[in-house]
Amino acid sequence: MNLHVRKRQDAVIPTASMADIALLLIIFFLVTFQIEVDKTQVALPATGIRLEVPEEAAYISITEDGTVRVSTGEEISQIVSMADVHTFASSTVSKYPGRPFVLKADTDTPYRLVDQVIDALKQSQAETIYLLSEQEAMGAGAAAGG
């Protein structure tokens, strides 16, 4: 009896497509990657209306304990005193006219601190402020409304 001899094949896991997927993921990260100029950890207030903040914006962050950090949007934020916010805002407005300011304040920050920052921005002829916020939970607005 003439038995057919089976050809032996090596077991191979095809990995070529894995590189394609990985490169697609890299391209995605490269396109969406943004340098975050202010990494202050704050609990943002939640709002129902949230508009996209322009990419080129100056940042002012205020933590619950009153620490203020500022950035023109071109460099990583640094701590300043409240008295220096007006100087910062004035120089930013004169250097980058029309640039919006993003206020990133903790929801529990005492309002008097926010008031001082808004006042400094008004006196510096800033045009627009974006109050950074998180997405309001579904139904939270109705619940708040009673």
Add this chain to the structure above:
Amino acid sequence: MRIRKKDRGITEEIPTATMADVAFLLIIYFMVTSTFAATRGLDFALPKEEDTPPMIEKEESVLIEIQPGGQYVVDGQPMELGDILDYLEPRLERNPLKPVIIRPDPQSSYGYMVDAFDELRQGAERGIEVKNISIPTQREIEAFWN
């Protein structure tokens, strides 16, 4: 002479397994270094700083005061946040440009001001558009109001 036959069992291929390793290392790098930045918020157009701001009589406007504990007082009446738009609706029908002033107590939290501002902005979705929202700073109140 006997020429030895070449072994044709080995096929030519470019090794791509290591490419996936490199690609995944890059992905891990991007995943670790990237953060989910909040890039949305409420926009707030600042009025131009003028020596003589337009005079708004208190009686002409609706005043929303925010108590230190977060209670809202509208034209002297304590009110839930969700009831403010209902209160404003008939007044805005009579005068669509009626100014609405938010005046948070300096000791209150920033989050309460954002809640009130967000509530007024969301009125447009219900057909109650508040076109004239003002948040005077403490300096402005002391200079022009009292």
